[in-house]
Amino acid sequence: MNLGNSLYTARKKSGLSQEDVANKLGVSRQTISKWETNETLPDICQSKRMAQLYHLSLDELIDFDMDIKEIEQMIENTTEETQKKIDWTKLWSKKYPVLTTYQQEVSIEEYSSQLKEMINKLKKKHGYNNVDAMLVLKDILAHTIQISE
Numbered sequence: 001m002n003l004g005n006s007l008y009t010a011r012k013k014s015g016l017s018q019e020d021v022a023n024k025l026g027v028s029r030q031t032i033s034k035w036e037t038n039e040t041l042p043d044i045c046q047s048k049r050m051a052q053l054y055h056l057s058l059d060e061l062i063d064f065d066m067d068i069k070e071i072e073q074m075i076e077n078t079t080e081e082t083q084k085k086i087d088w089t090k091l092w093s094k095k096y097p098v099l100t101t102y103q104q105e106v107s108i109e110e111y112s113s114q115l116k117e118m119i120n121k122l123k124k125k126h127g128y129n130n131v132d133a134m135l136v137l138k139d140i141l142a143h144t145i146q147i148s149e
Contacts (some may be wrong), residue, residue, distance in 0.1 A: 003149035005060060010054040010061055011036070013069070025049055 011021055011032075018032040025032075025046055034040040042050065051061040060069075095098035115137070122133040 002038060003041065004036045007032075007042075007050065008036040010056060012083075016053070021050065021053065053136045070107055099123060 011018070017035070018029045022029045027046070031040070047061065048058055051058045054061060055098050065095050089099050118132075118137055119130065119133040120134055122128050123130070126133075128136060
């Protein structure tokens with residue numbers, strides 16, 4: 001997504017018109033239009049003020065992605081009770097089919113004891129509960145894979 005689209009999408013998501021934003025920033029509506037169509041660029045101070053107006057960080061504004069923001073908000077607003085009702089494996093297996101087939105190919109017990117050992121080590125050393133230790137281990141694994149690729 002380009003900067004103009006990011007500015008437009010963030011403004012729309014905030015429920016503001018170009019006129020509203022222009023008035024708050026002390027510029028013309030045409031200036032806002034030019035920013036959103038990539039004819040011109042706002043300076044850093046105007047960009048920062050827009051980010052504040054849209055309740056975003058400057059980085060978020062520059063790379064604003066409506067889908068990602070909506071997913072983040074849905075996750076934040078999902079209660080723990082609702083999360084327990086979701087079959088996460090089934091849900092993720094729609095995107096990653098290996099999650100439905102690996103049980104027939106992989107000896108879970110072979111890896112389970114090693115993973116339990118790592119989880120217990122994280123719990124003992126850092127005082128994590130089971131879920132936090134599992135999440136930390138998952139995150140470490142994700143970073144390990146990214147580094148090696």
